[in-house]
Amino acid sequence: MKATIHITLKNGVLDPQGKAIENALGQLGFGGVDEVRQGKLIEVNLTESDPKRAEAALTDMCEKLLANTVIENYQIHLDGEA
Amino acid sequence: MQASVIVFPGSNCDRDVAVCIEAAMGKAPLMAWHGDSELPKSDLIVLPGGFSYGDYLRCGSMAANSPIMREVVAQAKKGAAVLGICNGFQVLTECGLLPGVLMQNKGLNFVCRNTRLTVTNNKTAFTAQYEAGEEITVPVAHNEGNYFADDDTLKRLQDEDCIAFTYADGDNPNGACLDIAGICDPSGRIVGMMPHPERRAETALGGEDGKRMFSGIVEALS
Numbered sequence: 001m002k003a004t005i006h007i008t009l010k011n012g013v014l015d016p017q018g019k020a021i022e023n024a025l026g027q028l029g030f031g032g033v034d035e036v037r038q039g040k041l042i043e044v045n046l047t048e049s050d051p052k053r054a055e056a057a058l059t060d061m062c063e064k065l066l067a068n069t070v071i072e073n074y075q076i077h078l079d080g081e082a
Numbered sequence: 083m084q085a086s087v088i089v090f091p092g093s094n095c096d097r098d099v100a101v102c103i104e105a106a107m108g109k110a111p112l113m114a115w116h117g118d119s120e121l122p123k124s125d126l127i128v129l130p131g132g133f134s135y136g137d138y139l140r141c142g143s144m145a146a147n148s149p150i151m152r153e154v155v156a157q158a159k160k161g162a163a164v165l166g167i168c169n170g171f172q173v174l175t176e177c178g179l180l181p182g183v184l185m186q187n188k189g190l191n192f193v194c195r196n197t198r199l200t201v202t203n204n205k206t207a208f209t210a211q212y213e214a215g216e217e218i219t220v221p222v223a224h225n226e227g228n229y230f231a232d233d234d235t236l237k238r239l240q241d242e243d244c245i246a247f248t249y250a251d252g253d254n255p256n257g258a259c260l261d262i263a264g265i266c267d268p269s270g271r272i273v274g275m276m277p278h279p280e281r282r283a284e285t286a287l288g289g290e291d292g293k294r295m296f297s298g299i300v301e302a303l304s
Binding site: 013014016017022023064065066068070 | 181185186187228
């Protein structure tokens with residue numbers, strides 16, 4: 001089973017890279033960009049086929065290593081889910 | 083007294099720190115490899131600067147989960163003194179021995195220069211040889227030194243006198259909250275700091291302001 005994990009900075013946490021991208025878009029003439037936030041995308045292939053157990057394992061992985069919950073949120077998407 | 087320096091793949095200040103410890107203690111520290119799952123009982127453990135595991139995922143995150151760190155955390159909880167410098171500070175926050183996180187510098191640039199620091203707390207195990215409020219000069223060299231924590235944590239750090247060093251008036255190189263350059267745990271035995279005291283511990287290096295971190299901890303533990 002394949003999973004995709006989106007890791008994003010929490011609201012209110014300064015994102016200097018997002019700010020730089022936002023400024024660069026402005027300089028390129030792209031109007032109407034209110035804000036840019038940069039995050040990470042991690043793909044994990046699991047041998048587990050049960051979605052519930054997979055999600056539990058992935059949550060554990062995010063809490064222990066993949067995300068730093070002081071500043072980051074994570075969202076787990078299992079393949080086949082909307 | 084037994085001192086240990088933890089060496090991760092990508093550490094690059096481990097030998098500088100070892101020289102400082104040997105000068106202060108009169109005996110070389112043990113150099114412990116990241117993959118070791120046992121660490122001889124140590125009174126002082128130093129996590130040096132560098133780019134452990136290539137800074138993959140987040141600075142310090144892989145090192146924080148390495149086998150040796152389970153030993154470091156266990157010994158820290160039993161009262162060993164621990165100093166994390168630069169990448170070592172990042173490892174201490176990632177493994178939970180110190181609160182908060184070191185984010186990318188506000189200006190997006192790697193900053194490598196001397197900074198003026200105020201010794202905010204001279205009652206930690208490492209800072210007793212400084213005067214309270216003393217201004218010292220110690221270099222920084224980092225891309226992720228922007229200390230961040232939520233408001234409750236920052237207030238707790240202030241209330242419990244856990245801010246060890248701040249960047250002196252206007253000399254904040256990275257945007258750190260409250261100008262924080264280094265913090266400690268409430269006992270003062272675990273200290274993390276972004277500036278490199280080992281890079282200013284001999285007159286040949288431009289000054290000796292960092293030397294008292296090492297002589298101070300040796301005096302405290304002897």
